[in-house]
Amino acid sequence: MITKVPRLAAGLAEELIRIVGADAVITDPARLMVYESDGLTAYRCPPRAAVLPRDGDETARVVRAIAQAGVPFVARGSGTGLSGGALAVDGAVVVCTARMNRILELDLHNRRARVQPGVVNAHLTAATRPHGLYYAPDPSSQSACTIGGNVAENSGGPHCLKYGVTSRYIRGLDVVLPDGSRVYLGDRGFDTGELDLAGLFVGSEGCFGIAVEVDVELLPLPQATHTLLGIFERLEDAGRAVTAIIAHGLLPAALEIIDQATIRAVEESIFAAGYPTDAAAALVVEFDGIEAGLEAEAAHAEAACLECGAREVRRATSAEARAALWKGRKKAFGAMGRIAPDLLVQDATVPRTQLPDVLAKIAGIGERYDLRVANVFHAGDGNLHPNILFDRRDETEMERVERASKEIMRICVEAGGTITGEHGVGLDKRDYMALIHSEDTLRAMESVRRVFDPRGVCNPGKVLPEWIRGADPAIAGAPGAGPADAGQAEVGTDGTRKAVPAGATA
Amino acid sequence: MSPEKLNGSTTVRDDEAGTERVDGEANPGVSAGMNGGTVVDRRQAAGGAPVVAPRTVEELSTLMTRASRDGRQVRCIGNATSLPPGYLDGPVDLVLSTRALDTVHAYDPADLTLTADAGVSLAQLERLTGDQGQWLPLDPPRRARRSLGGVLASGAYGPLQGKFGTPRDHVLGLTLVTGDGRVLELGGRVVKNVAGYDLVKVAVGSGGQLGIVTSATVRLHPLPVQDVTLLYQTPRLALAVVLARSLATAPVRIPALELLAGHGEEPTVAVRLLGSPEAVEESEHILNVRVGREASHRLKGEASSRWFAALERFEDNAAAVARVSHLPSRLGDLAEPGVECGTVAAHVSLGVVRVAAGTAGGDDRTAVSDRLARLRERVVKAGATFRVSRANIPRWPAPEPATAPGVLALTRGIVDSFDPAGVLSRPGS
Ligand SMILES: Cc1cc2nc3c(=O)[nH]c(=O)nc-3n(C[C@H](O)[C@H](O)[C@H](O)COP(=O)(O)OP(=O)(O)OC[C@H]3O[C@@H](n4cnc5c(N)ncnc54)[C@H](O)[C@@H]3O)c2cc1C
């Protein structure tokens, strides 16, 4: 699939090259393919250009130049996002943080680090671990995703049940605003009595500006960790065990469920973890902290699993044995990728107690649409990932995937939940926003976005439904931009350009 | 200046359903403590404005819509404990109280979530959740008397932030009636939610600039089985600082770590440990080994929570309270000037130091102002931030640093979008 996008005006290209050097400005369509989609591969849309600044100063100058030319732009970390957030729609220029990958300061006394946004999540923990510290938010993509992307998505991870999501750990942000000006949000001293603008920026999905330096808080490594793996005959029983463990007053570090479809995918793959393939679900329970007392907590959790019908509970304390218990969970996505050409990773949260009921309904939806749905999720938080396996070359299946997705979202919302727990709205879920927010609330969000980005040039087309955002007008003046020049990209009935779902044109 | 006094003041029902007027005569001294300075009659403080307590969100929304249309000035009060200095200065046309919004709407112990109106007090929540073996681990000053809405709106927190965070980390969603009367449901009721921009974060701690919080859903935690407080006392402040810092960098997560000094006893480092009996005992051991000594006192269970409850009253009788902050490692630079100014209570792992200067109603008001000015000068020189959070004196030093222009512009834009007519107070503008 080749989608024609507006070219970068020569003047702007020269200006960008002056700022970052020729090797950091990419305009060659073949090389731009790398940036045409993120982890949600159903959408593809190549950018007009990609620019890779090295630091905050260069980023500010790049953004100023782009903004002055009236061209929209979008920040991009590693492109592991699962909602199309980093996609360059509307002929946007990608500002990629890949070269801003330095840890600027490790302040061990204060348990803080100052990092550039392109630092990979796992690299930060690797750098701090020798000092007995770590960065707590641990998205399953942590070996690839960046801190900047984590900030933008307010990412979670398996251990966020106990430790909380990204926003808990961000102390301050040095941000380049969409007009190229720079502002520090948050406060190293923490107690200014001002609006929590850093908290607002976290989770703003790249629409409020580009974070160019991030002050994060680190935690001391837990002294010890105990891991359990419960094997269940019924998925609902695993869901009940989660509630029983919490009801017992225990707060595990992680509570993760892997269903039968996922177990089988893993066991058939090279990642085989030794989970029984006839089991309906496996539940990973992990406790960490002070060594003393973990044993008792693990024993309580084991009892709770058995009471809820677990046929077997495995336990591990050594690093290798624990890794073996986690393997099926950690390799789930990779394994699924091997059994179907395409994978739609869904994301929604429901109240924890609704899990058994909602899981049963999701299974029903899968059957009704004749689709394979594999669940692997953060059960302790009620954060579901019903993953739909499909083949995008099959157009009728694509349509069923879409309809099943919509229904899954609806039942999660009806159960008192929300349309995304950690992957964000991005491009993918804009039109679901009205399922959970009133028009007034959506308009309030749009007003706040306009405070940061009056011209609508920063990651346009994301998060809010178009009827709230309106057309983003700033783009019009730009030479070569705008709908008329959008080449063969799909033009919606309203005349606006839409990202092209890859399956539709491939 | 107690809630009993507010409750004891005569209230006169008038106008439409559910509104009431607080009669100023009943307790003339009360508002003095709130008004950041001038000793004035409450009615004068509020410019004779009626206090109205709407019973429903709709009523409140209607009042705000009208006020916005008519260009009137509205102030919101919760349980009457913690008005920022200067809050009642200037003309006020209407005071809205959230006290008639007092319903707990949903409590699902199995989900560890609770939805309650703004006027519900933290004390009520403590009783309700305690029966289920759960709690909301938020311990701001004057906790027991405060309303949920007030605590969230002011972002107030206490020692337990060390483990559990500040109000922003407890709130899953809230209802906000904006300055122009829109009713916004922000966030949700589930523990993980990234559906749209996180407006909850700006509403929490906004000091009521954006609107009035009418209800909120909060995340609860299981009550810890064991609750132990260790008190380490040393004769010298410098030693206490070293000890506190050494504990703060121990390989153990400490839920609450406070330094108290200038309080008439030896400088004291207080550590609160929560969890299973085994884990608490082991943590205690690790900490004692780290600092090479045993605690001077060890309080368990009720005694432990009582000690920290007493600390919640730390600010109560002060003429003024300053908050200074720096990197946690710079505690020594703040504690020493703090003790020269008044009584010090520091959130050690956060780097926030509270300094309570003088006594409310004492006659050393000018001296208090001068001492605060000196404190400000010294800590600012050390690179710390300074602000006065409560004041009962005529004048107090300005905050430092002033808000950066870029931050100010964003703040103004956001506040304008919630309260276009400028009906609510705008601290700092
Ligand atoms: C296998 C797999 C597992 C995953 N597991 C999890 C999980 O457990 N939990 C979870 O929360 N997510 C998970 N994700 C989703 C994804 O990894 C996260 O959203 C991650 O934070 C994205 O980081 P990134 O660097 O790849 O960002 P990108 O995908 O490049 O960008 C994501 C968004 O961030 C914006 N952005 C990037 N950098 C900046 C910056 N410096 N300033 C401002 N905005 C910026 C972009 O504009 C875009 O809107 C998973 C993804 C995959 C593929």
Ligand SMILES: Cc1cc2nc3c(=O)[nH]c(=O)nc-3n(C[C@H](O)[C@H](O)[C@H](O)COP(=O)(O)OP(=O)(O)OC[C@H]3O[C@@H](n4cnc5c(N)ncnc54)[C@H](O)[C@@H]3O)c2cc1C
């Ligand atoms: C006419 C009048 C009479 C008064 N009479 C008395 C009296 O008799 N006795 C007495 O002790 N005090 C009295 N006060 C002082 C005042 O009531 C309190 O200082 C104030 O209510 C603090 O409320 P709080 O406890 O909720 O404080 P906090 O909860 O600490 O609130 C602090 C901040 O949050 C804001 N806030 C509180 N609730 C909300 C909410 N739901 N949504 C948004 N913002 C909110 C407040 O406006 C304030 O900025 C009076 C004030 C007035 C104007």
